[in-house]
Amino acid sequence: MATLIFDLDGTLIDSAPDIHAASNTVLVEEGLPPMALPEVRSFIGRGVPHLVACLLTAAGQDPAGPRHARLVARFTDIYEDAVGLTVPYPGVVAALEALAAEGHGLGICTNKPLVPAQAVLRHLDLARFFTVVTGGDSHPLKKPDPAPLLATRDALGGNPDLYIGDSEVDAECAHRAGLTFLLFTEGYRKAPVETLPHAAAFRDFAELPALVARMLAPAAG
Structure with a gap:
């Protein structure tokens, strides 16, 4: 796992x-x-x-x-209450359900302040998937500094580790933390996909469980 x-x-x-x-x-x-x-x-x-x-x-x-x-x-x-216009990307809930069922430890590391992050996770019924949520004010430093990402990893206590994000900030943070980075291409990224360091990219969350399995296969062998 x-x-x-x-x-x-x-x-x-x-x-x-x-x-x-x-x-x-x-x-x-x-x-x-x-x-x-x-x-x-x-x-x-x-x-x-x-x-x-x-x-x-x-x-x-x-x-x-x-x-x-x-x-x-x-x-x-x-x-803190800005949740009414926010929606999960298509396929997110099913992907998280599949990953949780496989026994993976799931966490969040975001630059969004912790209270709004927790509020929107509760509003969208996503909080149930995550045992650790690190917000932008949970740590003295923010992404792309690797410290909050590494703190999230340590709190989850798992290995090997994958970081899934959508942006230049996430790509740099994962690179500096030494974590394998999976790039969701349909988010708020501004730079071309090929300019960001990533191990794999995906545009549909229906692809994510199989992609995670492929990325973890060498470590399991």
Whole structure:
């Protein structure tokens, strides 16, 4: 059996619509213009402070100015309940059920703050699959630093380990942590697939259980 660690936003769930709505709420409250979904989606992946800095930069404001802390606090407050527009990607539930039935240890390492991560997992009935959830504020460092991913692995106590994610941040984090990386190609990735270090890529979660079995086969032999 193996330890399988997943990213959350853009990997298991499409949360961009809720993040977009929360972003526009804080922007409009500040008297700033709202932004389109594709632009906000491009800011996702490095945590709330980074997202807010990108929002301010795109709005022509100082990302390090006094508005930043205020918007981070307001966004975080909204974000804790921002679940209504978020959905799992097709095939996620069936894949997680199959992997859990095979006895794999499942965890999450995300840059999403822990409370919103847990809230959306409960809302979508996904929390039942994961024994460890590491949020973006669970550790002093965020991905792509490998520390939170390694801490998640250690908490799960499994070996060998696979990390499943969708982005440049995830690919770099897995590489720096020395974990085998599986790339979900339909998330929030901005760079071409071939430019990201990965052991295998997939576009449909129906493929994942068999892919995991193939990746683990050498270790089991």
